[in-house]
Amino acid sequence: MNTYLLYSQIYVSLTSWRGKNLDKQDVQPLETIDIEQFQTDLISWFQKEQRELPWRKDKDPYKVWVSEIMLQQTRVDTVIPYFHRFLELFPEVKDLAQAEEDQVLKAWEGLGYYSRARNLQSAVKEVYEKYGGIVPNTPKEISSLKGVGPYTAGAILSIAYGIPEPAVDGNVMRVFSRILSIWDDIAKPSTRKVFETAVRELISHDNPSDFNQALMELGALICTPTSPSCLLCPVRDHCAAFHEGTQHELPIKTKNKKQKHVKMAAAILVNDKGEILIQKRPSKGLLANLWEFPNIESTISYVDEKALLEDRFASHYSGNVHLNRSIGQLEHVFSHLIWNINIYAGTIDDVSASELQNVKFVSIEELDQYAFPVPYQKMFRMYQLEKE
DNA sequence: AAGTCGGGGGT
DNA sequence: ACCCCAGACTT
Structure with a gap:
């Protein structure tokens, strides 16, 4: 039951799965996804090819937290120097909890979305006062912290604590829209739940941290928005879009409005x-x-x-x-x-x-x-x- | 569900 | 130009 997840089972659990193909008269045979093989292919690739990033040196929940907030809507290369400076100024929960807000904003200067910095400090103060400086490790507690939404909660829980929670960001939606041929509009807020359900079915319980990070790394390095490098992809054998040749059509995303x-x-x-x-x-x-x-x-x-x-x-x-x-x-x-x-x-x-x-x-x-x-x-x- | 909230890099 | 980026919060 755990080893193979029949495609039809996924379909039952996710009504929008492969929704586009429901209307096709010519339905191909349902593939099966070998979950264990998928996990192995994905995680081994990540363990071999992952970039050395400053927040991957250890799994200190505070550092993981800071990195995840900085990485919201922000590229890795932009974040790296900010991450170094920020942790030099505020090495631990206590330091950030006791800092002047002006100093925190100065450390964030140029990074954008400044409410991230103010919410982070506010939440770190709560952790310092209410949790004795220990970042909580339950979905309920961590999600209640200011600035910690569904993605960031899952990222901290899985990366820092090894808890098998989905961490669905733009990368994960792009990657799985292709692997599973999901044609829902990823610009709609409700669509994220479709992918969370998928991740819950597929995530490795042995190594949730590497599983989630591998999906994002794959999205950043291989399964890129405009020209995915499918020939280099470690999971292309599991990928419906590659199989059907639709990787350039996915994901579906409606345009945003003009400024x-x-x-x-x-x-x-x-x-x-x-x-x-x-x-x-x-x-x-x-x-x-x-x-x-x-x-x-x-x-x-x-x-x-x-x-x-x-x-x-x-x-x-x-x-x-x-x-x-x-x-x-x-x-x-x-x-x-x-x-x-x-x-x-x-x-x-x-x-x-x-x-x-x-x-x-x-x-x-x-x-x-x-x-x-x-x-x-x-x-x-x-x-x-x-x-x- | 739609709008608000930064800034930079890729194509 | 337009797109995207390890999204969250407010209305």
């Missing part, structure tokens, strides 16, 4: 001591709790904009504001919107502005102690280039 365009204006304002005005963003929403330069959303025409900005800034910061010059403009693309920013430089009195909450005057040397979103980093670089 909205937002016009902005922002300024580098300097006081008479040569210090620059910065402010902390609100604690909710886009780029929450990061720092920025004074800015407004603006749909005003370019000629009127400068006067409007001087007015708005002067009244908001209660000081005399002078915009000397326009430095240029820059575009920054987010996943759901596009900022087009007109950039100015000028001066401001620091009498009242420094009394405002979340507003500071800092020297150029102090600037890099604060976490800035990339668009404002770009903006400051333009300012420095223009000044020379």
